[in-house]
Each structure stands twice: as structure tokens, then as C-alpha cells.
Amino acid sequence: MNYQAGGVSGDTVLIEGPDDAVGRRRRRIIIIALVAIVALIAVAFFLTRDGEKPAAAGSAADQAPRVSVIVPGSTEVGRTVTANGTLAARREMPVGVAGEGGMVTRVLVEPGQWVRAGQVLATVDRSVQTQTAQGLAAQVNVARADLTLAQAELDRAQQLVDRGFISKADVQRRIATRDAAAARLKVAGATAAEQRARNQRLDIRAPAAGLVLTRGVEPGQIISSASGTLFRMAKGGEMEMRAQLPEDDLAALPVGARAQVTPVGSSESYEGQVWQVSPVIDPQTRQGIVRIALSYDPALRPGGFASATVASGAGTMPGLPQSAILSDEKGNYVYVVDKDNIVRRRDVRLGTVGDDMVAIAAGLERNDRVVASAGAFLNPGQKVAPVLRKPGE
Template sequence: MNYETRIEAENAGHGAGDGDMDAPAAGNRRKLWIVLAVIVVGAIVAAFMLTGGEDEVAFGASEGNTLPRVTVAVPGSGTLQGSVNATGTLAARREIPVGVVGEGGRVVSVTVEAGDWVRAGQVLAVIDRSVQNQQASAQAAQIDVAQADADLAQANLDRALQLVERGFISQADIDRLTATRDAAVARVQVARAQLAERRARNAQLSVVAPAAGLVLERSVEAGQVVGPGSGALFTIARGGEMELLARVGETELGQIAVGASGIVTPVGTDQQFTCQIWQKSPVIDEQSRQGTARCALSYDPALRPGGFASVELISDTQVATRLPESAVLSDDRGSYVYIVDSDNKVARRAVELGTISDEGIVIADGLTGRERVVLRAGGFLTEGEEVRPVTDSEG
């Protein structure tokens, strides 16, 4: 091999080695481009999934606009039937305590139990009257004695009147005998009055119901010694009528009229009863700023005095605005809503809340109904912030 032949062989060897080095580099570049393409496609798909398919974005930046988008509505105003929700205690509308009227003594028998219905004048308990009966017998005997004296005095007077015409008896004697007769007749009347008094006292030894109604409590047993200072032995709900003593706020109490109706739901049951307000408390509690609305109820076994119940009372109609609960916010300064002014800036508006129902919250004061009120996402806004308002129809 000469020099030229060796040079050509070396050049040929170098050319083959360069080709082998360029092949791996080209493969790496292709893999890199594939990875980048996959990342871009994945980002596009993720963006579509996050933004696509949503009909409404209540709050956030919109495409081509950096201002947050909020949903607003002009609620307007109308005549609303007011209602007041309250709680209270069930009680007898007319509760009658029944105790000992007469002298008292040992209870012989008790004829009723709590929960029984009684009529007016019915005997509830009987007190021993053996001593009093003997006293009545003595009084009856005194009437017979006094009547005998009166008869004798009348006979003496009659005989004297026959002798006075003959001159044997003076007029003075006639007057004396007449007075004796009159005194004897008076003693008869006194004895009869004393007997009637004794019998009346004996009748009071029976504890009777002063009116028809439902016995709520019984606090006496046979053998017990009772007297005028023993307190109430029975408690009766006259006619079985019940009522709810509803505790109502000072403002709401003025909105409720006597005669207004309501729906009462006792705690622990889903039963509902219709009531009617028959009296409003003339006094407001200084601590709670509440008064009592007394709601009359007809008797029902589910209405137990002392139980707790809620009531929805119908109040006066009012012209006001109603908003969903999501639009009303509150803090230590009170209740408020956010409105969007003519410059599309958020402004805080203090409001006074009225009744709350399933339809929403009545705004008693603070809005005219012509404002653009932020319905949702108010907690993410700050006063003075510029927004892009949209309505529900705009999505």
C-alpha cells in the first residue's frame, strides 16, 4: 500500500464514524418534539375541561375582560302578606285553681283524676263533716225551742187582749206581752238563720268545680287534712280551652292585630293547629325587648300546658322588597347588601330585615327595589370594586 492509498483509506474510515454519531442526535430531537406536543395538547384539553360546559360563572374574570363578573337583579317591590315567626309556651287560656272554701278538715274521698272532664258544680273531693252534722242538728233543735217560746208568748197575748176590754189588764201589760211575743218570734228567725248558715258551711266541705272544664292538676289525696291555707287542690282549664303564649319582638308585636290567625306546631310533633290572637301584652320586657301575644286554641290532646311550640302569625300587609338569602350579608355593623351603581362599582347598602320565609327575606327598609343587587358571591367583593354585572338570563 502506497501513501495515497493509505490516505484514502483513512479518509474513508473517518467518514463512516461521523455518520454513526449523527444518528442518535436526530433521534433525541424527535423524542423532544413529541413530548412537547403531548404537553401542549394536554394543556389545551385541561383548559377546555375547566371552562367548557358551564352555563354561568357567578363570580370571576371573563374572557377578554379582567373585571370580575357578578350576578345581579333588580328585585322591585310589591305588596307582601307579612308573617311573624315566634315561639312560646302552651297554657290553659283560663286556668282556675280550686281549693277549700269552708272550714276544712280531713279529706274522705277524691272523685276525679288529672285529665278528667268535669261539669260545673261537680264534687271533686269530700271532707269529713261528722262534727258539723251534729252542730246542724243542734241548730235545728234550737229552732223548735224558739218556736215553742213564740207560741206561748202569742197565747199569753191573745188571752190578755180578751181581758183588756173588761178592765182586768192594763194597756201597759198588753204592750209588755206584745214585746215578749215579738222577741220570741225573732228568736225563731235567728235560730233558722243559724241552721241555714251551718248547712251552708257543711255544703262547702265538698270541694266542687266552679266551672266545666278539664282537670289539669290534682294535688290532694284521701286522708289528707286540708284547710283554707292549703292552697289549690285542683287546677281546671275552663272549657278545656288552651292558648300559646308567643314571645314576639317589640317591632313585630306592633304589626300583629288582635283577631289575626296563625299556625301552631308543638315541639315533637308534625301536627299543626289554627290559633287566633285574642290579646296582646301591653307591656314590653325591658331586657329581651319582647312582648306576649296570646293565641287561643281549641282543645286537643296533643296540646299539653307547659309544652313548647312554634307559631307563624299573619301580620299586616306591606309594600317591600324580597331578596334570596344569598343576597343578604351581615357583620358587626348589621345586615347589608351589595348593589352595583351606575359606574359598575360595588357599594354597601345597610338594610333592615323583615320576615323570613321559604320565598326569601323581606327587606323592611334600605332598598327601593330599583337597585341592582348582587345576588351571589357578595362575600368575595369589596366596597368600591369595579365589576361586570350580568343577569341570570345573560348567564
């Protein structure tokens, strides 16, 4: 800095040099820069604070989990119907006492044995009935002898009437005697035949050829018409499975459809054929009975439980990947996302199960949005952010 002295008043005057002016300009620039920086920081602070509310709203929206959903659409499948039911004789024949009964002397068959029509299954003591039959047979012989005698007297009378030794009235009486003897013979014969028929009915006989299923009588037992069923038979050994199905399955199940029946505890299946579909639906359960005819096999035991798969032709059903199917003690189900993006449980009934797709026989519409996977981590009523997945992805 340079100092110059003035000579007029004797005071000392400071005169700035060029370096002092430059310093003041620098200080002003620094101050202005600092003020600008502070202003920018203040603006940024207020802008950040004003944007906190939208950010919070956005974070709340981000809390809904993103899940993949799929629209099942229509799948062409060979439709099959699965059912459970019991095995039974197709035509079961209860065999009881046809006659007056008595004490059983012999039982000639065992369960599981094949018999022919009319074969004796058990015999009943007939000692008294035999004596009665013999007495009636003797009466037949007496009546026959009386008829022979009456006929002979009538023949002699007809020879003598022409000679005038016997009147026509005597001949007519002998004719009446002969006719009465003939009538008595017929009555005696009918009575004896009735007794023989009664004796034959004492035997318990098979009404038709078939398989003996149960035996409920033993030697020494006293039986009568009130004894009920003594034997149960399967006519011709024919078996069947009786399964209950919902009415929509019954409507799609034709008579003659082929079926595979698997008894419980067996790994072997037996081929059968639907021979009757119930014309009546139970108003309480909304189900009917389908009857599947089966050929005889020792493994098919009446009263046993079995499952069946019936081919009912081709059709269209909704199809889902196996990852979308869940199950619990209540059965199979899927999670469906409604229009408000809320998860809802939907019980379903499965149709044909393929390697990667499962046909849904009932419980699902073709335009439903179904959670494709990770359904086990969701809860009914939960809000989600669905992401539509195209089939095949």
C-alpha cells in the same frame, strides 16, 4: 477582479472593478439594518420596563374577587309572621280551699276530666261540723216553740183584756215577749244557716264548667286556707298560645288575624285566631305577647311548646333569591357590599319563603347591595369587585 499596470513610474496600481463597489454597498446596508434592529430592541426593552409599575398596580386591583350583587327593591307579599311560644289555658282557674278545711275524705276527679259548674271535686271530713249543725237546728226548733207559746199567751191576753181580767200593761209585756221570741228564732235560724253554708264550703267545688288540668290533693291529706291550689282547671276547655314578638311585628298584627299553630313533635297544625295583642312592650327585650285562641284538642297540652304562622295581610318587603341567604348558629344573615366595596354581615329576619324568592321581614334596606351567591366563600371586611346583577338574571 481586473488588474491594469501603469507604465510611468514602474509601480503597480490596483484598479477596482465593478464587483468590489457592489460588495461594499451590501456591507453598509447590512450594518445599518443590524444597528436599526438593535435600536428597536433597546426601545422595546425600555418601554417594557417603564410599563411594569402600572401593570403591577393593575394586577393588585385584579386580586379583589368579582362577586354578583343584587339590589332587592320592593316585593309585594302576603305578609306572615312566625312566632314561637307556649301553650296554656286561655282562662286558667286555680281551685283551693274556700272554707276552714280539714281532712280530705274523697277525691272525685282526675286530670283530663270535664266537670260542670258547682260539681264536687273533693270532700272534707265534716263529722264535727255535722254535730254542730244538728245542735243549731235544735236551737231553731226551741226558738220556734218559744215563739208559738208567746203568741198563744198574747192571743189569750187580748181576749181577756176586754173583760177587765188583764190590764193593758200585761198585754204589752206579752207582746214584747212574743217579739223577743221571734227575734231569737231569727237569730237561731241565721246561725244554723251559717253553719250549713260552712259545711257546704268544706267540699271543693268547680267554680265553672271546664277541664281539670292538674290535681294536687289526695285522700287523708289535711288541708286549710293556706294549702294553696289543689286543682287547676281550664275554663270551658279553651286553650291559647302565648308568643313573644318584636314590637314592629306586633304593630302589624291585628286582632282577629288567622293563625296556624303546630305543637312541637306534631305534624298537624291547628287553626287559631289572635284574640289579644299585648298593649305593653317589655323595655328590656323590646317584645310583647300575642295570644292566639285555640279550641280544645287533646294534643294541645298546656305548658307545651309550639310554633305559629300568623297571616297579617299584604305588604311590601325586600325580596332576595334563596342563594343570598346564609345561616349559622346566630341565625339568618346576608352579606352586604358597602360604598367602599367592603363586605359586611347583616343579620336578617325572614318573612314569606317562596319557590325562588325570600321576603326579608327586617334587617335589610331596599337599596342595599347584597351578595347574590357564593357568600359562603367571603369573609366580613373583605374587599370585592361588585358586579350588579339585574333581577331575574
